[in-house]
Amino acid sequence: MEIGHLHKALGGYPLFQGMAIDEISSLLDGHRFRNVRHHQHLYQAGEPADSFAIVLVGAFKLVRSTPKGEDTIVYFATPGEVIGGLLMQKSGGAYPISAVALGPSTALTIPKSTFVNAWQKNIQIQSKLMSTLYSRMCVLQDDKVGSKQSLQQRVAMLLLSLLDKRPDCGPNRIPIPLTRQEIADTVGASVESVIRCMSELSQQGFIQTEEKQIEILRTDKIAEILKA
Amino acid sequence: MEIGHLHKALGGYPLFQGMAIDEISSLLDGHRFRNVRHHQHLYQAGEPADSFAIVLVGAFKLVRSTPKGEDTIVYFATPGEVIGGLLMQKSGGAYPISAVALGPSTALTIPKSTFVNAWQKNIQIQSKLMSTLYSRMCVLQDDKVGSKQSLQQRVAMLLLSLLDKRPDCGPNRIPIPLTRQEIADTVGASVESVIRCMSELSQQGFIQTEEKQIEILRTDKIAEILKA
DNA sequence: CGTGCAGTTGACGACACTCAACCCTGGTGG
DNA sequence: CCACCAGGGTTGAGTGTCGTCAACTGCACG
Numbered sequence A, B: 001m002e003i004g005h006l007h008k009a010l011g012g013y014p015l016f017q018g019m020a021i022d023e024i025s026s027l028l029d030g031h032r033f034r035n036v037r038h039h040q041h042l043y044q045a046g047e048p049a050d051s052f053a054i055v056l057v058g059a060f061k062l063v064r065s066t067p068k069g070e071d072t073i074v075y076f077a078t079p080g081e082v083i084g085g086l087l088m089q090k091s092g093g094a095y096p097i098s099a100v101a102l103g104p105s106t107a108l109t110i111p112k113s114t115f116v117n118a119w120q121k122n123i124q125i126q127s128k129l130m131s132t133l134y135s136r137m138c139v140l141q142d143d144k145v146g147s148k149q150s151l152q153q154r155v156a157m158l159l160l161s162l163l164d165k166r167p168d169c170g171p172n173r174i175p176i177p178l179t180r181q182e183i184a185d186t187v188g189a190s191v192e193s194v195i196r197c198m199s200e201l202s203q204q205g206f207i208q209t210e211e212k213q214i215e216i217l218r219t220d221k222i223a224e225i226l227k228a
Numbered sequence C: 001c002g003t004g005c006a007g008t009t010g011a012c013g014a015c016a017c018t019c020a021a022c023c024c025t026g027g028t029g030g
Numbered sequence D: 001c002c003a004c005c006a007g008g009g010t011t012g013a014g015t016g017t018c019g020t021c022a023a024c025t026g027c028a029c030g
Helices: A003-011 A021-027 A085-089 A112-117 A123-146 A151-163 A180-187 A191-203 A219-227 B003-011 B021-027 B085-089 B112-117 B123-146 B151-163 B180-187 B191-203 B219-227
Strands: A032-036 A041-043 A051-065 A071-077 A098-111 A207-210 A213-216 B032-036 B041-043 B051-065 B071-077 B098-111 B207-210 B213-216
Touching: A003 A021, A032 A041, A032 A051, A041 A051, A051 A085, A051 A112, A051 B123, A071 A123, A071 A180, A071 B123, A085 A112, A085 B123, A098 A112, A123 A151, A123 B051, A123 B071, A123 B085, A123 B123, A151 A180, A151 A191, A151 A213, A151 A219, A180 A191, A191 A207, B003 B021, B032 B041, B032 B051, B041 B051, B051 B085, B051 B112, B071 B123, B071 B180, B085 B112, B098 B112, B123 B151, B151 B180, B151 B191, B151 B213, B151 B219, B180 B191, B191 B207
Parallel strands: none
Antiparallel strands: A032 A098, A041 A098, A051 A071, A051 A098, A207 A213, B032 B098, B041 B098, B051 B071, B051 B098, B207 B213
């Protein structure tokens, strides 16, 4: 990717909106492009946290491993979002979670030193970072509120929330390739239960999946499930 | 409370640590003390968000109401913590959650204008705010990871995490008065189930409750439950 | 004295987890 | 060419945890 293209792309994201080219440049000091293949790691939990990243293409799941070897997906990061930004203020330390690509993805990694030297001193970017954090926090809170609901409702909620993420795969198509296992890891259920749940939704003609791409045929019906 | 005392108290919190008196003063412009009785609201969800608060005494539960009239507790804020700070960057808007006192509590409310004029321009406080947010985020993520575990494990996890909050009620005593309902609202279970769970812990001699004060007699045993 | 809240206990039922088996696909190596 | 395997998806049977409903206690309050 060209530097010119890069700036254009970044300027379109809320994080950098309204910033001058050279201001953005100073925030990217020492950046590197990382192309990551499907299901490969961008960051591994436990590695020393010496950089953070901005998603450019594709998506990443942020995964926490449980003691028992199971995984829990805590967040899906899509283009324009920051991964690991919160860690940069801590001295030393390791990534607490892993970042794994979903589909071929690319990210812009930025060294910790740039965060300390540029990001931390830039009021504007700090504010923006805070507001992205705020929305991520809200998502987590919504999850917590929803955790009492039935599996079907939790799945429906997930589908709708993923649909809101930059719809660039055609209308009502979730822009992230997901296995049933990953859905289960997200909503906190077993694979089999998720399969049963989604089979039912398919039979009713509400959704349709092919090649790990999920298409929502009846957004209204899915939304209706939530209200029940 | 005296202004002198106030500064001393605030200076002890991580948020203001290492700041000069007059720097702290500028951050408190327009502050008001709010004494709130047990189970009274500091903020109501839906009210216009024109101030944020720092907890000084007692504790507050941050509550989200579900459509069905049930409550979910998303966080416990104890002395030194900020309530509603994230909201202040958004223009307009209302509180998305309610803040309710647990036991007689007092908070320092600070008008939104002070946030915009002082907090948002102060790099140091922004960094500190971010790192408190980071830890709050981690708590929420841990919750999500733990949501697959058994009820007993979730309760044990809650008890231990509350124990970490400024132990000023004697050793191994949770410094917040909690009803079983509130515990249920936190771990996402029914009251009855929580009662059964805690009765069992009592019978085994691991915990003891009197007057809504929970004392943990066998921290080791409680921690053991988590590892199972 | 009635009312409301917090705590408690029991019976019953449902939703979801576990375990097991099976199909299909694509890739790899003999 | 075929055998083998791994990963993803699917289905069924059995089990168990937890939610729901109902009833009852003790206590504080007006």
